[in-house]
Amino acid sequence: MNAALLIIALTALGALLLGLRARRGKDMDLEQWSVGGRGFGTILVFVLMAGEIYTTFTFLGGSGYAYGHGGPAFYILSYGCLAYIISYWLLPPIWRYAKQHRLISQPDFFARKYDSSALGVLVAVVGIVALIPYLVLQLKGLGIIVATASYGSIGSTPAIWIGAAVVTAYVMVSGVHGSAWTAVVKDTLILAVVLFLGIYLPLKEYGGYTAMFTAIEAAKPGFLALRPTGESIAWFDSTVLLTGLGFYCWPHTFGSLYTAKEERAFRRNAALLPLYQLILLFVFFVGFAAILKVPGLTGGDIDLALFRLSLQHFDPWFIGVIGAAGVLTALVPGSMILMSSATLLANNLYRAFRPDAEDRTVTNLARGLVPVVALVAVWFTLSGGTTIVALLLMGYAFVTQLFPCLVASLLPHNPVTREGAIAGICVGVATVAATSLTHTSFATLFPTWPEGVRDLNIGIIALVLNLVALTVVSAVTRRRAAVPAE
């Protein structure tokens, strides 16, 4: 066993013990298990909400996107910033309503606001379909990280099994308490590792940032800005806006916002999180440093840029530390996703058809479903296939379709009816599925229109059709409701 593998194994073991220990002194009913009894202070809420953002996607994908795409990677920095601004006004009313009605999950919120259990089931199904590929992505990343950082002494398949088993164990026992405490460790480690790499590697390889970016600009002019076509300004603006709106529509994000003890935590975080996400800047610097030093990675391999460059510089023990940080970026969000999926299945699908089920039964069912969901995700991860990639791209677009009726439900007089909300979500989700599966884009729909239109993110069409359906159906059903029954 080499030093790197030892460090990664110890970290995984530490995460497991910390996660299991987190339940101590808690009576685990569903409210305690899923949303921590709504007793988390600012710091735990902060790491939970920030922790969901710093996933394997940002660690490997962020550096890989900077390496492979250059300037367009900056969109990742921008959408978070806008989402945090929205969060200042969006999250407190959601939290207040959830606390008042003792809501556990995201579908609970929609079902209660619109007084419609059908809407709750719909939102739960959309959430599960979006969450599973997200979990698969974390497990895939975990496999890559462990296989690379252990110098191949553990393959990615056993790593995925072990990782899934660790998460399953502590989620079943501790629920969100386990995620919160491992998130604290993860954020500390990732902050230290990323800052170090993002400063050390450009200095060591080029002598400084100015020299590094000058060299990249000389070798690939314009690579560090948006493209004239394709990933252009229109692409950037539409993608940043859509992703920013979808940011808080994930089921596991609702779960972590319900954990807060007081609503001020969200407003305070809205000012802190933009600064915190500047960590991504250093992730990008690593990716940029790799452009000229480990050239030739293409396709899915661009995600390996960070590790390939690090392997040239550091001893095995430090590769182990990077690997350990990477493993935690997979385990923590993975645990939140796993718990949310199990909660949705038990609390929003099972209970919808068995309204008289006791709380005890639903709690036990949710915990019992954790290994089932984990097995499904492992199966998808190992069987690979292109379907899951397509699903993954759709996931974000799916949950974004919840945004219009979420915002409408927070207005003093909600103009949207339950039929309108259901119609809007169905039309939006169907449009996303249709455009993704047929690889439709604005460029294929309007080949002769100017660049400014052709490069727009296709998700806009789904959102517009969603709004149209929501408005029309709401208007019709509202008028019918206004006619006095005779």
Add this chain to the structure above:
Amino acid sequence: MAWVRYLAALPFLGLLGGVFFFNRVTPLVFGMPLLLAWIVLWILLTAAIMTIIYQCDPANADEPARRTPR
């Protein structure tokens, strides 16, 4: 101080509108490509703006701790 909250619109203008004017690599600013420096500037300004909004929002004023029965 209710007008202060409208400051929150500025980062949207800066980030979504600014790219039309600053989508360039050179000149490097603090060693960063111009577009990246512009985005980083707006992230810092966003943090500042949200801090101001937080400070001016009466909802965040310290109130005597309410005892909520659990």
